[in-house]
Amino acid sequence: MIFGNRKTLISAAAVATAIAAWTIVGSLGLTTSLFLPPPQEILTTTRELLRDGYRQVPLWGHILVSLARALVAFAAAALTGVPIGLLMGMFPAFHAVLDPFVQFLRPLPKLALIPLVIVWFGIGELSKFLLIYLATFLTVVVSAAAAVLSVKEGRIRAALALGVSPYKLFRYVIFPSVMPDLFTGVRVAIGIGWTTLIAAEMIAANSGLGWMVINASSYLRTDIVMLGILLLGATGYALDLLLVTVQRLAVPWMGKD
Amino acid sequence: MANLGPPPKIELRHVSKSFQDLKRGRETVAVEKFSLAVQDGEFLCLLGPSGCGKSTILNLVAGFEHPTKGEVLLDGEPILRPGPDRGVVFQEPMLFPWLTVLDNITFGPRMNGGRPEAYLSAAARYITLMGLSGFERHRPYELSGGMKQRVAIARAWITDPKVLLLDEPFGALDAQTRLMMQELLVRVWEQARTTVVFVTHDVEEAIFLADRVCLMTARPGQLKEDLRIPFDRPRNYEDLVPDKRYVELKRQVFHSIREETIKFMSQDAGAGPA
Incomplete structure (x- = not known):
C-alpha cells in the first residue's frame, strides 16, 4: 500500500x-501558438468554449454526443460479442466458420472501411455507430473465444466428477471461470473502440469531440485541437477507470487463482 | 477369477491405453494389458515412477478417458463417463474461486438437486472432520495450500461416492503439511470406509496409507508387484519407523521402483531430444 x-x-x-x-x-x-499553444492559452480557449460553445454546440454537448455514440456501440458490441465469442469457444465448428472473417477484419484499419460504410449505410448516425461497433465487437469476440479455451481442463474435470450436466457446466463453471478474462477483453475492446471515434466522426458529423478536432484543424485552431485531444484522452481514461472499478467488484478473485 | 462373491468394487480387465503423441507424431502406449481388482472398502495405493501411466489408470476409472482396449468396471458395470459415484481429488485443488468454502464443498449436491437440510448437515460434518471450522465463508484464495486441498477432499467426499480417487493430492504440499494431511485422510477414511485408489510416487506415503500397494512398471505401465501392508490401524509414523517389517518393506519397494525409474529414464533418453 x-x-x-x-x-x-x-x-x-x-x-x-x-x-x-x-x-x-x-x-x-x-514556439508560436499555431505550433504549440501554451497551457494558459488552452485554459482561455476552454473558458471561451464553455461560454460560447463550438460551432453552435456547447462544449459539454460535444462530449455528450461522442460519449453517447461510443457507449451505445460498446453496449451493443459487448451484448453481441460476448455470446458469439463464447459460442466460438464452446463449438469448434462454429469457430471455424467465423474465425477467418474475424481475423481478417480485426486488424484492418477501420478508416479504410469509411467509403464502404457510406455507400452501404449512408452518412447518418448508423454509419458512425457501425464503425465503432465493429472495432469493439471484433476484439470482444476474439477475447471471449480465447477465454473459454483457457479454462483449466482440471476444473472442468472436477465439475464433471461431481455430476454436473453440460448446461450446468457452462452456467456454473465455465461462465464464472471466463468472467475475469471477459472483463479484460471488454476493457481492451473499449480502448480500441474509443480510438475509432475520430474515424466515425469524420463521416459528415457536425458535433462530437472527434469532429471538433478535425474541424478546428482546418481553421488552424491548434488550441481547440489540443483541447479536444485532452478531452478525448481524459474521457477514455475515465471510462477505463470505471471499468477497472466494476471489474474489481464483480470478480474479486481475479488473478488470485 | 471364478469368484462366487459379489464383483470387485473396481475392476480393470486387460486395459490398454495409447495416446497420439503430437510432438513425435507417433503413438505412445501409456498402459498395456493392465488388470487390477479393488475390493469394497479397500485403501489401495498405485505406486510408480513418473510417466508410468498411474494417472492414466485413475483417469480411466474416473471416466475422463476411455480405454483403447479392455474394460473398466465399477460394481461389474462398464464406466462410460465421469459421475458423482466416483469422487476425484487432483494434485491441484481445482476449487471454484468465486465460491466460498461452504459453497465449494456443497457444489456436487447442489448441482444434483440435493436437499439443503441433508447437504448442509453433511457439509458441517466434513468441515469439522477436515478442520475447516471458522473458514466456511472464506474464499479459496484466502486459504493455505493444505487447507485448499482439505476443501477439495471434502467436496469429493460429500457426495458419498462409491470410490474416492486421489491423484497425488499431497504432491504439491511441503513435507510437514503432507504428513498432517496423510494422518487426517486416514482418520476420516477410518470412519467413512470408502473404497480408495490413491496415486503417488512417494514410497513412505503409500506404505503409511494403504491396505495394499500396487507397484507399476515403467511405461507402458503394467502391474509389477502387489503388496499387502500388514500394519494395524490406526498407524503412526513414530511406531512404523523403527519397525523391522516397515524397514524391510520400504527397502524392497525402493529397490523395485528404482529399477523402473532407471528403465524410464533410459527410455526417455532413447527417444531422443523432444
Whole structure:
C-alpha cells in the first residue's frame, strides 16, 4: 500500500513536470501558438468554449454526443460479442466458420472501411455507430473465444466428477471461470473502440469531440485541437477507470487463482 | 477369477491405453494389458515412477478417458463417463474461486438437486472432520495450500461416492503439511470406509496409507508387484519407523521402483531430444 501511494506520487510529479515544461516553453516565446499553444492559452480557449460553445454546440454537448455514440456501440458490441465469442469457444465448428472473417477484419484499419460504410449505410448516425461497433465487437469476440479455451481442463474435470450436466457446466463453471478474462477483453475492446471515434466522426458529423478536432484543424485552431485531444484522452481514461472499478467488484478473485 | 462373491468394487480387465503423441507424431502406449481388482472398502495405493501411466489408470476409472482396449468396471458395470459415484481429488485443488468454502464443498449436491437440510448437515460434518471450522465463508484464495486441498477432499467426499480417487493430492504440499494431511485422510477414511485408489510416487506415503500397494512398471505401465501392508490401524509414523517389517518393506519397494525409474529414464533418453 505504501508503495502504491509512492507510485501515485511519482506519477503526479511526472505529469506536473511535463505541464511545467510545456508552460515554460510557451512563456519563453520559443514556439508560436499555431505550433504549440501554451497551457494558459488552452485554459482561455476552454473558458471561451464553455461560454460560447463550438460551432453552435456547447462544449459539454460535444462530449455528450461522442460519449453517447461510443457507449451505445460498446453496449451493443459487448451484448453481441460476448455470446458469439463464447459460442466460438464452446463449438469448434462454429469457430471455424467465423474465425477467418474475424481475423481478417480485426486488424484492418477501420478508416479504410469509411467509403464502404457510406455507400452501404449512408452518412447518418448508423454509419458512425457501425464503425465503432465493429472495432469493439471484433476484439470482444476474439477475447471471449480465447477465454473459454483457457479454462483449466482440471476444473472442468472436477465439475464433471461431481455430476454436473453440460448446461450446468457452462452456467456454473465455465461462465464464472471466463468472467475475469471477459472483463479484460471488454476493457481492451473499449480502448480500441474509443480510438475509432475520430474515424466515425469524420463521416459528415457536425458535433462530437472527434469532429471538433478535425474541424478546428482546418481553421488552424491548434488550441481547440489540443483541447479536444485532452478531452478525448481524459474521457477514455475515465471510462477505463470505471471499468477497472466494476471489474474489481464483480470478480474479486481475479488473478488470485 | 471364478469368484462366487459379489464383483470387485473396481475392476480393470486387460486395459490398454495409447495416446497420439503430437510432438513425435507417433503413438505412445501409456498402459498395456493392465488388470487390477479393488475390493469394497479397500485403501489401495498405485505406486510408480513418473510417466508410468498411474494417472492414466485413475483417469480411466474416473471416466475422463476411455480405454483403447479392455474394460473398466465399477460394481461389474462398464464406466462410460465421469459421475458423482466416483469422487476425484487432483494434485491441484481445482476449487471454484468465486465460491466460498461452504459453497465449494456443497457444489456436487447442489448441482444434483440435493436437499439443503441433508447437504448442509453433511457439509458441517466434513468441515469439522477436515478442520475447516471458522473458514466456511472464506474464499479459496484466502486459504493455505493444505487447507485448499482439505476443501477439495471434502467436496469429493460429500457426495458419498462409491470410490474416492486421489491423484497425488499431497504432491504439491511441503513435507510437514503432507504428513498432517496423510494422518487426517486416514482418520476420516477410518470412519467413512470408502473404497480408495490413491496415486503417488512417494514410497513412505503409500506404505503409511494403504491396505495394499500396487507397484507399476515403467511405461507402458503394467502391474509389477502387489503388496499387502500388514500394519494395524490406526498407524503412526513414530511406531512404523523403527519397525523391522516397515524397514524391510520400504527397502524392497525402493529397490523395485528404482529399477523402473532407471528403465524410464533410459527410455526417455532413447527417444531422443523432444
